[in-house]
Amino acid sequence: MQVENPMTRPVRLKSPHWGIDACGDEILCGDTIYEFPDGEIVLEENIRQYITENLGAVRKIAE
Numbered sequence: 001m002q003v004e005n006p007m008t009r010p011v012r013l014k015s016p017h018w019g020i021d022a023c024g025d026e027i028l029c030g031d032t033i034y035e036f037p038d039g040e041i042v043l044e045e046n047i048r049q050y051i052t053e054n055l056g057a058v059r060k061i062a063e
Contacts, residue, residue, distance in 0.1 A: 023043070023049055025045075
């Protein structure tokens with residue numbers, strides 16, 4: 001039986017990169033995201049931008 005030498009195995013570093021959101025920003029592991037029914041993923045920091053630009057919402061101040 002041959003034993004694998006751990007010194008020869010490739011090193012796999014875990015990347016903090018999770019993906020890219022609908023606004024084009026990088027998502028890192030641990031970031032808060034919103035997933036929409038159509039599959040779009042948006043960072044919490046970009047949610048206002050997403051709903052105004054992509055969903056047509058209008059931001060107003062109640063008077």
